[in-house]
Amino acid sequence: MYKLIKKILFKFNPEGIHYTVTDALKLMQKVWGFPKLMKSVYDLKHPSLKKTVFGLEFKNPVGLAAGFDKNGEFIEEFSNFGFGFIEVGTVTPLPQPGNEKPRMFRLKADDALINRMGFNNKGVEVLARKLKTVKRDGLIIGGNIGKNKNTPNQDAVNDYIKCFDVLFDVVDYFVVNVSSPNTPGLRDLQEKEPLMNILNTLQKRNLKNNISRPILLKIAPDLTDSQLDDIVEIVQETKIAGVIATNTTISRDNLIATDKEKSEMGGLSGKPLTKRSTEVIKYLSQKSNHSFSIIGVGGIHSAKDAQEKLDAGASLIQIYTGFVYEGPGLVKKILKSLIR
Template sequence: MYKLIKPLFFQFDPEKIHYTVTDSLKIVQKFWGLPGLLKSVYGFKHKSLECNVFGLNFKNPVGLAAGFDKNGEYIEELANFGFGFIEVGTVTPLPQPGNDKPRMFRLKADDALINRMGFNNKGVEVLARKLKTVNRDGLIIGGNIGKNKNTPNEEAVNDYIKCFDVLFEVVDYFVVNVSSPNTPGLRALQEKEPLMHILNTLQLRNLKKESPKPILLKIAPDLTNEQLDDIVEIVNETKIAGVIASNTTLSRDNLQSPENLKAEMGGLSGKPLTRRSTAVIKYLADKSNKSFPIIGVGGIHSAEDAKEKIAAGASLVQVYTGFIYEGPGLVKKILKDLVS
């Protein structure tokens, strides 16, 4: 069915149709019986899919990546498509509009997206209030946290602390996002010294809690092997729970789309990222001797893509662009293939 309606969706601006579809989904699912119908169509349960990663029990290893539901407004509706976990955000302490529109572009010839959203969100207080009302039904929820655009890098740690404190009681794990290419200067925080400062500060705060939460680091796929070596060292030294590999890429290599699309500023996601993100996962897993879990994300458009990420060393996987291009049935296809 999705193959029939996707061409219609793709006639519209990608950001506008995203909110049109998710808002409609929320309205339609209020009708009696539809959530159960969606679960029966798209859900898939099997005992072998259950897993414990960084101390959390997941119904299955397939999640929705951050960015799809920045403000936690559609969690219950999206959960009906079979996800084992959903990551909300990226959220910042203060609300911000993000970059000027248009800021999301389809590269249909490459099954890809370019976005320069710029951490548009309603602020951490709004997200926290929303998460308090969510019926989770065993769903794991992650909180992806970042800094406001106008916060200088030398003060960035304070933004991460604020998000951590406000969300602590309402998320199951945290993701420190210093790898988005769409906030000026943010990726400089991936350098060893500032990153150690942010992670150590959060981890010290975390360990003072009665029940600490897993803290993960989301990294860019554009890091060199030397920088990845630093990431392994940083994760082991700070004793955070793991890594998400990877965010979007600035590379435009081997794209088939028109030059005007390739020239758009922002992070590229989708099929062109598949191999690189898998290579980063394998490098981290091998270099660290699998001393920490990795969530694999980037270019998962099929069950085979997901299995390759897991074979490379990922404990869990996330989808985003593949979910848009392949439709909601992608999750069930991956889960069924993982069982077979």
């Protein structure tokens, strides 16, 4: 069924059709019986799927990655598809339009996407207000936070503090995003000194509260082994909860896509990222002696891909491009496989 729907959807601009579909889901959510119908088709509950990771109980280990719902506007709609958790954002202190359009491109031959969205969002205050109204029903919500494009890197820590403070009471965990390739200079914050400053500052702020929130770091797949060694050391020294591996890649190796398609600037996601993201998960898991939690994301298009991430050392997984190419039924396929 989804193969037919996808043929129609893929005739339209990727960003435009995304909002058309999500707006339609929002409208249908108000139709009596529709949410219950969606849950009956896509949701799957089983005691063996429950997982406790960094102190939080997840009803299942399959999440929706950040970027799909930047402003937290469609959480209840997406929860109908069986996700155990949803990560909103990346959000910045001030609203910003992101990069010029077009800024998202399909590489159909590779089952991939290239995006250079640029942290387009309505700002952290708007997101916080929205999250206060969401019906959660056991759903875990993560907040992915970043810096505004115009904030110099030396002042970036203040942007992360602002987002952290505003979202503290309305999210279950935080993700520090310093790995998007679409904000100029952002990846420089993955270097040891600035990253230690950001994470230590947030941890001090976190530990001042009677209730603390798990903090995770989202990293790029393009880091060298030496840089990954630094990441392990940083996570252990700052005592954050773990890592999300990985964000999109700037690599264009081994693509079937045309030269024109490959030449688009931005981060590549989808099947071409499957192997590398799993390699990073395995490296971090083994190098750290399994001392922190890892959420695996990157090129999960099947139950087999999901299992490989878990076998490599991930405690939880997230999907994004696989959700676009394989459809909402992918979540249930993965969950059924995990039960077996």
